[in-house]
Amino acid sequence: MTVISETVKEMQGYNLHIVKTEKFKTNTLVWKMKAPLSKKEVTLRALLPYVLQSSSKKYPSSTKLRTFLDELYGASFYVDLAKKGEYHVISFALEIANEKFLSDKTPLLRIGMEFLAEILTNPNVANDAFEQDTVEKEKRTHKQRIQSNFDDKMKYSSTRLVEEMCKGERYALHVHGEMNEVDGITAQSLFSYYKKAFSEDELDLYVIGDVSENEVTALANEKMKFSPRQPQLLDRNEVVGDREVKTINEVQDVKQGKLNIGFRTNVLYGDEDYYALQVLNGIYGGFSHSKLFINVREKASLAYYAASRLESHKGLMMVMSGIEHKNYDQAVAIINEQMVAMKKGDFSEQELVQTKAVIRNQLLETVDTARGMIEILYHNVVSHQNITLDHWLVQMERATKEDIVKVAQKIQLDTVYFLTGQEAMQ
Amino acid sequence: MEKITFEQLQEELYYEKLTNGLDVYILPKIGFNKTYATFTTKYGSVDNQFIPLGKEEFVKVPDGIAHFLEHKLFEKEDGDVFQQFSRQGASANAFTSFTRTAYLFSSTSDVELNLETLIDFVQDPYFTEKTVEKEKGIIGQEITMYDDNPDWRLYFGLIENLYQNHPVKIDIAGTIDSISHITKDLLYECYNTFYHPSNMLLFVVGPVDVEKIMKQIKENQAKKPFESQPEIKRRFEAEKKEANEGKKVLEMNVQTPKCLLGIKALHHDQSGMEMLKNELTTNVLLDMLFGKSSANYEQLYNEGLIDDTFSYDYTQESGFGFAMIGGDTSNPEQLVARLKEMLFAVKNSGLTNEALQRTKKKKIGGFLRAVNSPEFIANQFTRYAFNEMNLFDVVPTLEKITIDDVQRVANEFISEERLSVCQVIPKKKIRAVL
Numbered sequence: 001m002t003v004i005s006e007t008v009k010e011m012q013g014y015n016l017h018i019v020k021t022e023k024f025k026t027n028t029l030v031w032k033m034k035a036p037l038s039k040k041e042v043t044l045r046a047l048l049p050y051v052l053q054s055s056s057k058k059y060p061s062s063t064k065l066r067t068f069l070d071e072l073y074g075a076s077f078y079v080d081l082a083k084k085g086e087y088h089v090i091s092f093a094l095e096i097a098n099e100k101f102l103s104d105k106t107p108l109l110r111i112g113m114e115f116l117a118e119i120l121t122n123p124n125v126a127n128d129a130f131e132q133d134t135v136e137k138e139k140r141t142h143k144q145r146i147q148s149n150f151d152d153k154m155k156y157s158s159t160r161l162v163e164e165m166c167k168g169e170r171y172a173l174h175v176h177g178e179m180n181e182v183d184g185i186t187a188q189s190l191f192s193y194y195k196k197a198f199s200e201d202e203l204d205l206y207v208i209g210d211v212s213e214n215e216v217t218a219l220a221n222e223k224m225k226f227s228p229r230q231p232q233l234l235d236r237n238e239v240v241g242d243r244e245v246k247t248i249n250e251v252q253d254v255k256q257g258k259l260n261i262g263f264r265t266n267v268l269y270g271d272e273d274y275y276a277l278q279v280l281n282g283i284y285g286g287f288s289h290s291k292l293f294i295n296v297r298e299k300a301s302l303a304y305y306a307a308s309r310l311e312s313h314k315g316l317m318m319v320m321s322g323i324e325h326k327n328y329d330q331a332v333a334i335i336n337e338q339m340v341a342m343k344k345g346d347f348s349e350q351e352l353v354q355t356k357a358v359i360r361n362q363l364l365e366t367v368d369t370a371r372g373m374i375e376i377l378y379h380n381v382v383s384h385q386n387i388t389l390d391h392w393l394v395q396m397e398r399a400t401k402e403d404i405v406k407v408a409q410k411i412q413l414d415t416v417y418f419l420t421g422q423e424a425m426q
Numbered sequence: 427m428e429k430i431t432f433e434q435l436q437e438e439l440y441y442e443k444l445t446n447g448l449d450v451y452i453l454p455k456i457g458f459n460k461t462y463a464t465f466t467t468k469y470g471s472v473d474n475q476f477i478p479l480g481k482e483e484f485v486k487v488p489d490g491i492a493h494f495l496e497h498k499l500f501e502k503e504d505g506d507v508f509q510q511f512s513r514q515g516a517s518a519n520a521f522t523s524f525t526r527t528a529y530l531f532s533s534t535s536d537v538e539l540n541l542e543t544l545i546d547f548v549q550d551p552y553f554t555e556k557t558v559e560k561e562k563g564i565i566g567q568e569i570t571m572y573d574d575n576p577d578w579r580l581y582f583g584l585i586e587n588l589y590q591n592h593p594v595k596i597d598i599a600g601t602i603d604s605i606s607h608i609t610k611d612l613l614y615e616c617y618n619t620f621y622h623p624s625n626m627l628l629f630v631v632g633p634v635d636v637e638k639i640m641k642q643i644k645e646n647q648a649k650k651p652f653e654s655q656p657e658i659k660r661r662f663e664a665e666k667k668e669a670n671e672g673k674k675v676l677e678m679n680v681q682t683p684k685c686l687l688g689i690k691a692l693h694h695d696q697s698g699m700e701m702l703k704n705e706l707t708t709n710v711l712l713d714m715l716f717g718k719s720s721a722n723y724e725q726l727y728n729e730g731l732i733d734d735t736f737s738y739d740y741t742q743e744s745g746f747g748f749a750m751i752g753g754d755t756s757n758p759e760q761l762v763a764r765l766k767e768m769l770f771a772v773k774n775s776g777l778t779n780e781a782l783q784r785t786k787k788k789k790i791g792g793f794l795r796a797v798n799s800p801e802f803i804a805n806q807f808t809r810y811a812f813n814e815m816n817l818f819d820v821v822p823t824l825e826k827i828t829i830d831d832v833q834r835v836a837n838e839f840i841s842e843e844r845l846s847v848c849q850v851i852p853k854k855k856i857r858a859v860l
Contacts, residue, residue, distance in 0.1 A: 003459075021457065022456075022457050023455070023456075023457035023458055023798075024798050025435070025794045025795070025797060025798055026794060026795050026798060061724065062718065062724060062727070063718075063719055063720070063721065063723070063724045066717070066718040066719035066723075067719040067784065069719070069788075070717070070719045070784045070785070070787060070788040071784060071787060072787075072791070073787050073788070073790060073791030073794070074787060074788030074789065074790070074791030074792045074795075075791065076792075076795060095795060096791075097791045097794045097795070098794075101434060101435060101436065101794055102434075102790075102794075103434070137727065137728060137730075140730055141727075141733040141734065144682055144733045144754060144756070145733065145734070147681045147682050148681075148682050148735070148754055150680070150681045151576055151680040151681060151682060152575070152576075152577075153574050153575075154571075252679055253679040253853065254574050254679060255570045255573045255574050256567065256570040256571050256573070256574050287512060287517070288508040288512070288517075288518075289506075289508055289509045289512040289513075293508075294506075297564055298506065298564075301560050301561075301562075301563030301564055302563070302567070303564070303567050304564055304565070304567040304568035304571055305571075322567055322570070322571050323567065324567070324570075350513065353513070354509070354512045354513040354515075355512075357512065357513070357514070357515030357535075358512045358515060358516075358517060360515065360534070360535075361515045361516060361517060361532075361533055361534050361535070362517065364459040364460065364534040365459065365460045365517075365532055365534060367459065368458050368459055368460045368800075369798070369799070370798075
């Protein structure tokens, strides 16, 4: 059985991905733009989608634009930024009711596609510049957005780990860019970046819902046309610095210490041993049956959360836990011991089997949401591969204990970061 | 078994009340991989004074005990239920709110087996002094985590301002001190009182065979000897109408100030259709006033007082309820002043039918989007049912709201004496980096 059947069509300047499914009462359209992370452009690029989503020629104020969306049965429309490996990805997502479930039969999909095209290709521009007021307002909000990362200590400590661990690499750049770069952005410089992004980025459009492929293709062809391009691809992976383990302590006024530990996996999405790495992460820290949860939380009672996750396109595995300051040594020791256990193959057949079952379940659940489906399919765009979900699952199921032990040998501890309270200074 | 059809939504819901009092609902979802099931008791953090089963006097239990019990139910003599679920390819979880404790799993295979595990583990408590002590360390870290979270502190700070006596003002997890008084005997007392099937609701949603699942649940329950239980007696101290305090400012280790304005509910004794209509109408009012397409939103944004963290919501339960409006802001005092102006501007007139129609369309579309999610259906249906409301009445009730209804709610709900403000502002000192 095929879990997702995706049709991919080459369009003018972009690829169109259609997944026809009857399980949703809405249709989802997601536009994705991908370019290498770059220190020079990261802040411009991060600001761009927020300016584009706030107005256009046809909807010159955000009130007019939002009124239009409300009238469209409260279509939800938002933008999102992500780092996928060394790439900076912008998403515009529109979710719109399927008129099948409404008494009003207005063709909402067509209107939705028109709207998305309007936002992307008809911005509120005069004399080669975005509208000044909008840019200034969005700059102000963007500074607040960057600043707010500091206030959520769980997010903050994760960002700090990556910043320290990947110093000198593109991946260390912040997804929202740099605070001190925002003021320098002008309505002109942002518009010239807009033109650059739309002529150079790798572009993809996803349409998920109870739709007709022919209708969607015709609609996309009618509404969205871009110049042909050869997207920039980066070398597989960039690792700067030596192999010494870095230890960073940062003191702030916090009650709970945040411990974040970064490993280099040296394995990327789609590599032969990638599937074994997924299982390894599951046994080690991905779930509530994993070694970290059992040993840090259930046995030692040190934390409420202790987990690990992978960054598949960058080759990182990151552990996070919230602990009391005085338990730092004990927690680090347990986390390291459990990694040694993985390298020695010290895990049971049952741990292996249950982890595979849970990974399988998690993936199948993810594709029960349109956004989840798109995130899974987009891995192939980022990695320039063509791995179906079925293939992914089969390969994962095949991973043996030997495969896992083998991939564990590649994993290297890189950085231990601890955000700790003032009393730790005394 | 009763079948309820929702034609416009193309959904069917099956219902049966079992002889032991358990309410069972099944909603088949074709095309989905996942089955999601919740087993919920009408017992949350606010239920801290009650007459225990078989006793005659009211008791007051330590703050945070409902949440503590939720944690401890996962531990059994032969190990941890999380382990069992993951062996069966499921992921399990639980949560405690003010009024409910829910246990749940989702799985894409072995649904019957997982459902059996869910029902059995919730109906088979195993508490010992040793495991209770161990949990105090874990929950202690959960509490500390929330102590560092400015949004959580802001939210509870505002509820504390609004309520003087009602236990809604107490943090769901309690405090490190309050949980130190929890014992295994107290846990059993709460469990025996609140986990009887007649106080619980089981909801299953997913690609399931309805007949088979219903049969399984009935057989499972028939094996367990539940004696019928008298109605649970809960007690809440009298609460004044006005907000308890008008303002609170918390200094925390943040860079951006945060501000929430709250209004205490006017009606504390509604349920059923009356509650549904009041809750929806108040939410419609807030959306007309502060939605992204409103003139107010644009003004606040242009004035630099709000950003994309701005939100608003009204929620109502038996005994308490509140509206909350706000988010991150560069200027909390100015934001409060502007929000008040905007609220009081519509107190006697000023709402337009055009805005109402737009908000209704938006909310109907939002509901369609929400019913894509099995989690939403199961959790919200349960919440509605515990308040004698029906989730699937939302759209027809929304459709019937008139501009006069909204204006009436604006007139009676917006009131200076039931209004309060909470702010989180940066501590006046510089962070040290080593």
